[in-house]
Amino acid sequence: MSVTDDSVLVTSPTTGAVWEVVIGLEVHAELHTATKLFCACPNSFGDEPNTNVCPVCLGLPGSLPVLNRRAVELAMRLGRALGCTVNDSTFARKNYFYPDMPKDYQVSQYDEPVNTDGVLELPDGSRVGIERAHMEEDTGKNTHAGGGGRIHDADYSLIDYNRAGVPLVEIVGRPDIRSAEQAKAYVEELRGVLLATGASDAKMEEGSLRVDANVSVRPAGSTELGTRCEIKNLNSLRSLGRAIDYEARRQIDLLESGERIRQETRHWDEEGGRTRPGRSKEEAEDYRYFQEPDLVPLEPDADWLAAVDASLPALPAQRRARLAAAAGVAPGDVALHVARGLDGLALAAIEAGGDPSRVLNHVEHNLAVEGAEALDPTHLAELVRLEADGALTATQAKTVLANMVGSGRSPGDIAAERGFEAMDTGALEAAVDELIAAKPDEWAEFCGDDERKRGKLTGFFVGQVMKATKGQADGKAVTALLDARRDAARG
Amino acid sequence: MPERISRDDVAHVARLARLSLTDAELDLFTGQLAAVLEHAADVDALEDGDIPEMTHPFPLHNVLRDDVVGACVDRDEVLAQAPLAEEGRFRVPPILGEEP
Known part of the structure; x- marks a missing residue:
């Protein structure tokens, strides 16, 4: 979908060959509901272990799951925000033996997902395709105990099922990303959409936003996809960027020395600054998906979809376009203003007659988000007018602005009180x-x-x-x- | 009867389900499962005209509940059902291999 810009190609320092890196991201986001996907247990982070559990999420015999209406609404809202088609959908059981799910299966949307075929536009104007965004339940949390707490030498494992059954949306992006920088921009943009739609609180540090990266390389100009590796354990945007750069380098080195890439899951080691192969499974992946017999199909009607559309807020890309048009700059120049949620203030100050470049500059560099949201935009417009007229120097304007935050006072009053008067x-x-x-x-x-x-x-x-x-x-x-x-x- | 399922398929599925089958059981279940699949193939071969495909035997859709917190069960009671527990968590043998 995106056209490759030559600047992202990688030239090998050893052979001089030119390579293209191809990246597709899978993002899991916890939906911001009060309860779990199929039961009335609280969806809450950081509670005492195993206090938010019931017969449904513990998989006890005779219990029946019932789908959470709010989770469905949030998933559809995200789908619409990503320009997806919202389909009739069903749930399936993904079967596996691993104690993070007491049922020995995870309920997920498989061949009939709720959202398909969307697109996410990034601040630089590039577009990344969205293959699907489907609902599934989260798994429990394992703690590996004894033997240093690491998975491969643990003496035993401890399981907390508070997270088991928490609603997730998995957003599967197409392999349209070409650099670590673009991958980070994609996650930031997706996070902005998740926050704007209220679908998720999208906190990477609390695990409510998780990213896996599929990375492959191919000779520049080739249209065939190379063999990919899936990288897990990416806990921050920084890790994501470093892991992609490392993995691309590793694959190029292998190919240039005549070796082949093995398709595998690799884990990012933040301390070592490298990816490592995961311990291989005894069995190849064979999840034997089949329709979940305890859940009936989801078929949102036109009225429900119209209500979802009506509930959509202005999305980051729309907000960037609006502020950029008002200020006469490129959308990429106001990405930070929008990401920090201060675009409304900047727009109102410009509409109140404030000089656009001075307004954007103050909002970007001289304001903390906290307190700035409550600032009166007409006061900000007045401040830049005083500055443009030469009544305040740049340094004085900064001081006045700092005093405006939280006080509700006008820049004129503050300047007069401080004796900031224009020297004749x-x-x-x-x-x-x-x-x-x-x-x-x-x-x-x-x-x-x-x-x-x-x-x-x-x-x-x-x-x-x-x-x-x-x-x-x-x-x-x-x-x-x-x-x-x-x-x-x-x- | 054409071969609907091989003995190896049955052995593979049994392994995935953590079932240990004897040679005699493998032979028995291969025959039985083949008969079940043969029946499904018979149904599949019927002229079914405009009957829509169903994923479910019930004419139901959109069975939903409101997002309202309800009661959970008592942790001590739950953990008492488990063979082992520690620090408010279920204790299980060391996990080998990858998370799925």
């Missing part, structure tokens, strides 16, 4: 002339031909004027005045 030109000229007279040697050097010395002395003179005027002078105005005086002195 006469007073500034007097201060500069006084300084020139007091520092004849430095002034002579400043007027000389040595550009390097002049650059250094500009800083010196501006600093001295600032000191003399107690910070009220505008640095740019001082520099301009110094240059004018120098031109006059040199004739």
Whole structure:
């Protein structure tokens, strides 16, 4: 789907051959519900082990699962936000023996998933296809005990089923990603959509957002996919980026030395900065999926879908487009404003007449998210107007802005209270002339031909004027005045 | 009767289900399972016209519940059913191999 930009190709330092890295991501996100997918136990992180369990999620005989309406709504909302088709769907049993599920199977959507064929547009304008986004239940949490707590030398394992049955949506992306940077941007964008739709709280650090990466490489220009490895244990965006770069390098090295890539699951080792092969299973994957006989099909009607569509908020890509249009910049230039949730403030300040580039600059660099959301946008517009008019210097504007946060006061009031008043030109000229007279040697050097010395002395003179005027002078105005005086002195 | 399932298939499925079968049982179940599959093939061969495919014997869909928290069961009672428990968790033999 995306067109490959040559800048992401990898040139081998040893052979000079050019390679393309192909990445597809699978993201699991816990749906933000009050209860589990098939029972009324709380969906809650960090509770005492095995306190949120009941006969359904413990898989006791005779218990029957009943689907959570809210989980379905959130999954459909995410699907629509990703431009997916929302289908009639069913649930299946994925059978395996592993004690993280007491039933010995996990209920998941298999051949008839709720959402298919969507797309996610990234801030740089690239588009990544979404193959499907289906519902399934989460598994329990294992702790490997004894033998150093590591999986391969544990003496025994301890299981907490609080997470077993928590609703998940698995978002399977198409192999349209071509670099670690783009992979990180994809996860950030997807996280923004999950948050905007309320589908998930999407916290990587708490495991409510988990990412697996399928990585392969191929000679640049080839259209065939290479053999891929699936990388797990990626607990942060940083790990994701590092793991992809490492894995691509590893595969290129293997291929260049005439070896083959073995399709396998590999684990990212954050400390060692490398991927390692997982312990291979005794049996090949054979989950014997079959229709879950205890659950009936899900067939959302047109009214339900219309209600889901009506509930969709503005999505990050739409918010970027809106702010970028108002500010006259590219959508990628306002990605941070949107990601931090301060695009509404910036947009309102621009609409209230604030100079767009000054507004964007203050919102991006001089405001913390906390407190900024409550800022009156007309006050922000007024602040940049004072700055643009020369009534406040850049430094003064920052100080005023910091005092606006949380106080609800107008920039004019704060500037007046602090004595930030524009110096009139006469007073500034007097201060500069006084300084020139007091520092004849430095002034002579400043007027000389040595550009390097002049650059250094500009800083010196501006600093001295600032000191003399107690910070009220505008640095740019001082520099301009110094240059004018120098031109006059040199004739 | 054409061969609907091989003895190796039965052995494979039995292994996946952690069932230990004797040679005699393998022969017995291979024959029985083949008969079941043969019957399914007979049904499959019927002219069924416009009868829609069903995933379920009941004419039901959208059986849903509201997202409201209900009662859980007492942890001590649950853990008492398990062969071993420790620190509020189920204790199981060391897990070999990968998480699925």
